[in-house]
Amino acid sequence: MPTRDINEDIKWAQINKDVLRSMENPRMGYWVAIGVCLTMLAFAIGAEIYQYNVGMGPSNLNWPHMWDLYIATFIFWIGMSHSGTLLSAILHIIQADWRKPIYRFAEAMTTFTLLTAGLFPVIHLGRLWNMYWVLPYFSDRGIWPNFRSPLVWDAFAISTYLTSSALFLFVGMIPDLAICRDNARGWRKKLYTVLSLGWRGDDRQWRHFRKTYMLMACFLIPLAVSVHSIVASDFAMSIMPGWHVTTFPPYFVAGALYSGCAAIITLFILLRYFFRFEQYMTMPILDKTIKLTFAIAMVWTYLNLIEFSSIWYGHDVIAKELLLSKFNGPYAPYFWAMLFFGSVLPFAMAFEKVRHNIPAMFVISLLLNVGMWLERWMIVTPTLSLSYHPFAFDVMWPSWVQWFIVFGSFGWFGLLFLVFVKIVPSVSMYEVKEMIFHRRHLANKGIAEVMHRRDSDKQSGSDAPGLEGA
């Protein structure tokens, strides 16, 4: 297996050519994927129309199960959004240049998962048209939302995160959009001319671009952490057993990073295969991403164990009862599946043979996300089935309406992503050039230093202290 993150001999013109080629002439597979996504979306739209006409009854959402798959899937999508922008920002700040070929699609994933997640509170509300009530707007009656509610915090946090992530993605794309502008014709030329904002790559633009990008990265890291902490507060600030847990915010953040990293691996493999990006999305970069995912999986596992042990030794009888019911109650198969996919399966990634087996890693990355989706479901539903009052004990299974909408949300995400990769370069051309340039530059510098050292060795007799003086 090659050990270098990227082939440093690749010509810059070739990078432009390869990436721009990926945006041209969709093949049959692309249209099939679009068709599949549209079909999935049609299921969701059909179910939503039915639910809209009939009311929330067919979803099975009723007391005590007021929250179910819609909220679980909302958390899942919010979580998945975290890795893209958060990892991109962190890796940018620490100057880990291996992020450069893969950050663009990861950031796009963030934006699209947020757009998907944002649909679920609206669908869950039932009365879609009243969604704007959560926003703080001036009204004649002087009514304001309850700012003490974490649900209102959600609205603030998610809208801030969506705006900032979308802008972060867009700013990072400007130099590439200018390249697209210079190479496009027809409607694409007009589109890229508008989107590239008149970029020409002069030193003034680069200077301000770098500052802007760095500052945004600095803000996005705490923002991403705060968003999922706030989503965790939706649960942790209640007094429900299984939800009122101190470790929930870090647990949610770790779970978010975990599912996001798994999704990055899935999309990495798909883009590498379909767009023939083997030269950019290389095996060493995939290897690093997998190792990172494995590390986060271990953090998530640890936080699970902490949660179990603090409930076990906390002597809260109700919470303990709930924990036991997760292990052997009606939802036990799903809970065990969550633990298997989330905590046991990742150990496969410790083996180099598995990490270098692309089909195996593709399946594992999908299963990790199945585990992460189950995790969110197992947070929401078991608590509501077994809370404080025996008369409220109730096991509920989601109806087909909920399943269809959840299923369709994957189609919606897929559709957005497929459109994105054909309109915008999914590999950052200028950043890959920078990566190659800097690595080559460093390599030359290294050689130069060695050469210099040899030169100075000859002169060391006069200037440098000799061995005698050491």
Add this chain to the structure above:
Amino acid sequence: MKKYHLLGLFSNFDEAFNAISDIRHYKIPGVSVDDVTLISPIEHPEIEEILGDRGSHVPKFTLGGALFGSTMGFLFLAAAQANFSVQPQGGKPVIAIPTNLVLSYEMMIMAAVLSTIAAFLVSARLLQKRKPLYSENVGIDQVGIEMEVEEKYIEPIKELFREHQVVEIRDEVIK
């Protein structure tokens, strides 16, 4: 005297930097490095060593945005809570500081990000009509030196560019 836009395209950073270095050392009297704009497909890490530190005001706008967002955010929430006395408070303070801090934090980031973007658009002179001299090759692999100079300097600068293996030279009269 007529003024010209001049663009020299080089195949690599080294040649372009050598040409700028000559200008910096006043090889052509009357032409200074301040007249030079470097156009490149990537940002070169050592560009400031050649062109001098030209600075950026973007962080100041970011700071201003962050301060504005947090202050106005808190005041907005407090004003809304103070005016909405119909809402039952359950004995808690009308203006809840811990929760307002969470929301002010989000508004701080939102305002900081938006002001950073606004500062970037203005400072980088985006959303303006592009100068007529532009080469698509700069988006691929060539490095351009652009200058705005008087007619008498045109030939010496072209000669300097040629000394440094310029690939192409373009010029245009400024109307």
